[in-house]
Amino acid sequence: MKLKHFFLWTVFVFILTACGDKTEVEKNSVSNEPIALDKVKTSEEEKVSEVEGESKNKAKNETEKQTIAEDIEPAPLPQTLAELAALPSGYTGPQLFGIHEEDHPMLDELTAHLPDISGEPTEAQLNHYYNEILAVFQHDFIGPEELLAKLRFQAIGNPDIEDPRMQFKENLNVLVLLDASGSMRQDLGGETQMAAAKKAITNFVEGLPAEANVGLRIYGHEGTGSDSDKARSCASSDLIYPIGKYDKAGFQTSLEKAQPAGWTPIQLAINEAQKDLAEFQGDHNTNIVYLVSDGVSTCDDDPVAAAKQLYESDITPIVNVIGFNVDNEGQTQLKEVAKVTEGTYEDVQNAESLQNELDQMKEIAKSWEKWKKQKEQGISHDRIKNDLDIFVYESKEYKKRVDEGSQIGTALQYLYQQRKLMSRESHDYLRKRNSEYHNWIEEEYILLKRELKDLNEMKIGEALQLIEEKFNQNVPGDS
Known part of the structure; x- marks a missing residue:
């Protein structure tokens, strides 16, 4: 009888201990917080958290995805450099690649709100989709107003x-x-x-x-x-x-x-x-x-x-x-x-x-x-050559164009091949739109570069005035 009581007591203690261990494990489990758009987690503990939480976040994100109304009227893409610069920037961190598994959690988080377009979306719906993914990876382009400020700063001290x-x-x-x-x-x-x-x-x-x-x-x-x-x-x-x-x-x-x-x-x-x-x-x-x-x-x-x-x-x-x-x-x-x-x-x-x-x-x-x-x-001040740093400006904006277009292309390929969230036809249409849009940006900056190069033959004061007059005609909201 004593032996039986001892056995039952031992089993009871074992069950209590196991429950206690489980509770402690639950308390100390790693949090599955979503990844911020503008930060990349770096510690090993956070990387483990991302991998462990990916499946749960993916399931959660599926329920939060947008739908695109059939009668949607997508906003037009920028038509001027001033309009381009007015767009708020998005993720501009390290380049993300769909072929790298370690990049998948960040790509999933950044695109979680995008709708599933694996069906047969209309052209208007696809254009709206492109606007949405562009906003995710939008770079901070410098517009005419900021360019003028930089050029004025470079010209400090010029007698012109x-x-x-x-x-x-x-x-x-x-x-x-x-x-x-x-x-x-x-x-x-x-x-x-x-x-x-x-x-x-x-x-x-x-x-x-x-x-x-x-x-x-x-x-x-x-x-x-x-x-x-x-x-x-x-x-x-x-x-x-x-x-x-x-x-x-x-x-x-x-x-x-x-x-x-x-x-x-x-x-x-x-x-x-x-x-x-x-x-x-x-x-x-x-x-x-x-x-x-x-x-x-x-x-x-x-x-x-x-x-x-x-x-x-x-x-x-x-x-x-x-x-x-x-x-x-x-x-x-x-x-x-x-x-x-x-x-x-x-x-x-x-x-x-x-x-x-x-x-x-x-x-x-x-x-x-x-x-x-x-x-x-008592020496008269040398006239400073009009040597505005327009080419550094142009090269920086060119790099932004390349990085932005490449990242959107990579994300589209990931969503098509890895996540199966769009058809081949939709993927090809969006890739083409992405290419045409970023080709337009390149053409705008090439034109700007030519115009500014011509202005370098003028006095700085005259050059700045002409630039200001030109771009004031294209500032959003101005008439």
Whole structure:
């Protein structure tokens, strides 16, 4: 009898233990969260999660797919470069290939909302489908307005430019506003965005003329990203290196204070920058402000209004905005900041592209140094050759065209061959439309290149005026 009781007790304990183990396994199971459109997971744990969750996500995505109305009227594709540039960008990360299994989870996530067109869709439905997949992989093309801003910036100091803001003055002051919010911890493949930004800024200021002044202001460096810390973080912005001559040791010590922490108070940073530059009035100072941010302002503020106020002040600054791995929302806001200041906007994805953008200012600084020496010696300033960097612009946009068209073609092939979500006829039609559309983009940029090349024979001021007049005729919404 005792032996029987002991046996039953042993079985009971075994069952309890097994249930407990199962519960623990369930608690510690890997999450099957969807993959973000603009980020690629890199850790081994996340890669395992993607593979394990693929089948569940695929089943879920099948139920979320759109249907296309039979009477759909698809929106027309862009007809001008201005319309092309107005399209919001989508996924522009590493190229994805259907033949690589490790790319399948990302391709599935990016195209999860696209409808199944394995039946017999109409031409209108196929055109709508193409618009949808284009939006997924849309690149950020530079339009006429942004091109003009870049060309104006390259022409700073040229005597042919009548705008006093763009003429060299006795002093050159460069103020960098650096985002120190928590998202700057994001990894770029071996280093954080903050580490990459620090390196690029250091190389930049070291290359400026000795007589130039430099300043560094950070924002969002206090508190955390939690709601309880929002007020504190949104009130944080410090001029960690006051505007003055560059001192290597002092600058490096100041730069160490920039550590990613909290929220993103861009308006505060711009307002404080106006105070920093208040003593450097524009009639005797060429003031250049670089705003570096990795996203939209998160402090319920209005950085666009602050930027407009700074631009219209007696400081008369030239403003350049750099978006560091920003999403669509952040890109839209930062572009608007650049627009109201008639400044430039550049979207950079890595340390190298950030460095290249800052290096453009070093070339202008060298021109200022030469101008200053000539003026002090009583020598008339050399007329700068009209050598606008139009070919670099054209080559960058050409690469975007190639990358975008290739990625859409790869995705279409994957959806046809691997996922069986379209017929051969639909696949061929969409591939042809994709080819024709990107051939049109190429032709537009070839035409632009020819026109700009002809303008290089003119004075810079005249060339810029003609470009502005030409493109203002084609800006969306203008009549």
